Amino acid sequence: MILVTGGAGFIGANFVLDWLKHHDEPVVNLDKLTYAGNRDNLAALANDSRHHFVQGDIGDTALIAELLTTHRPRAVLNFAAESHVDRSIHGPSDFIETNIVGTFRLLESVRQYWLGLDAAGREAFRFLHVSTDEVYGSLEREDAPFAETHPYQPNSPYSASKAASDHLVRAWHHTYGLPVLTTNCSNNYGPYQFPEKLIPLMIANALAGKALPIYGDGQNVRDWLYVGDHCTAIRRVLEAGSLGETYNVGGWNEKPNIEIVHTICALLDELRPRADGKSYREQITFVTDRPGHDRRYAIDARKIERELGWRPAETFETGIRKTIAWYLAHQDWVERVSSGAYRDWLATNYAHRS
Template sequence: MILTTGGAGFIGSNFVLDWFTASDESMVNLDKLTYAGNMENLAGLRDQPKHIFVKGDIGDVGLVRRLLEQHKPRAVVNFAAESHVDRSIHGPGEFIQTNIVGTFHLLEAVREYWNGLPEQDKAAFRFLHVSTDEVYGSLGKDDPAFRETNRYEPNSPYSASKAASDHLVRAYHHTYGLPVLTTNCSNNYGPYHFPEKLIPLCIQNALGGKPLPIYGDGQQIRDWLYVKDHCSAIRRVLEAGTVGEVYNVGGWNEKANLEVVGTLCDILDDLSPRADGQSYRTQITFVTDRPGHDRRYAIDATRLERELGWKPAETFETGIRKTVRWYLDNQAWAHNVTSGAYREWVGKQYGA
């Protein structure tokens, strides 16, 4: 049995779904079901008795304690986080509360549980914390990619809150001996991505005949990681990672935002062409850049490949085509998650 937090969100739900494809081990899935948590993501597990879903907050120490004592997990995998930079700029308070205070309360409950385990179980237990490359700050055009030894230089309330959570996890290992693992991933994309992020937003806007909003000049570079590859990396780190260590997870796919959106348009032109015969590229619109927008992220995932034998299975070209196809085949899902409140937020962020 393992306990997963945030397992109804984008990356978390993909991890949960893939877990039951790759393993027959049971899982408790704790998720608060905020705007980005969606039970429709887990619809395929309705008849899976080994998937136990619990609605709740990682900051609810009493609830977490009860789940740990009842189910006796051998590991906790923590995805639970507020994760959108733009939202953190408009309202940083929720990010501080969930990503820092929530992680603290989760660590406290896990530490208490771990201390009470028999020695053999105590030695085998793992707490895996899922984090982001944004904690490292921004890279110049010719700078080497982020390695695990890069110092932390977060530039947004989101990345600062994640950096703080990473430091807490590290401290609980060095101070209390809690057997932790941390992964710092690059930009994920793929199925079940909430349509406020660049790729799903542009797919949905393109199909809806709306502008495709590109911040600034569109030359912000990200390393793109297919979410299923990320999930396989987490499973591998959980299985064989060295306690107390950090592993960067990347796709080796540096792309500028404008190039990404152009590729999306080309795939849509092929798979779902516009009725008027024009390219979706005509819908690209440049909007005012967001404050503190990091110029470039890039992950050096050499350590993960060298020590644990992991590397991504998808190239950007194969992964992005699978992603577009998934959204075309799952328009009902996309429609259901785009509530009135979400549309109001998009209007506020990108303009009418």
């Protein structure tokens, strides 16, 4: 049995689906079901006895203790996090509460459970913390990609809160001996991503005939990682990662945002042409940049390849085609998650940008 936190969100849900596709080992899935956590993401597991869903908060120590005592997991994988930079700028308190305080409370609950295991159980147990490359800050064009030894230089409330959670995980290993593993990933994309993020937002807006808003000059560079590849990396780190170590997980796909949007438009022109025969590129609109927008992220993923033999299977070209095909086939899912609250958020974030 493994316990997954945040397993109804984008990456967490993909991981749970991937895990049960490759393993018979059951999953207890804890998710608070905030705006980005969605039971629809797990609909394929509705009748799967290996999947036990619990709605709850990682900061609820009584609930965490009950789950650990009842289910006796051999590993806890922490995906639970507030994760959208723009939301952290508008309202940082939720990010502090979930990503820092919540992680602290989860670590303490897990530590008490781990101390109560027998020697063999303590030896086999793992706590895997899923984090982001944004903790490393921003790179200039000529800088080397982020390695695991790169200093932390977070620039947004979101990345600062994730950096703090990483430090807590590290400290609980070095101070208390908790057997931890940490992964720092680059920008994920793929099925079930909430449509406030760049790729699903561009797809949804394009199909709806709306503007495709690009921050600043569109030259902010990210390393893009298909979520299915991220799931295989996490499985591999859980299986063979060295205790206390950090593994950067990247897609080897550095691309500026404007190139991403041009690619999406070209594929939609091919797969779902506009009724007027024009290109979706005509809907691109440049808007006022995000405050403190990091210019470039890039992951050096050689450590995980060298030590654990993992490398992404998808190129950006294959991954983005799969992603667009999924969204075209699941417009009902997009409509269900695009609630009134989500539309209100889009108005809040973009109304003041010209």
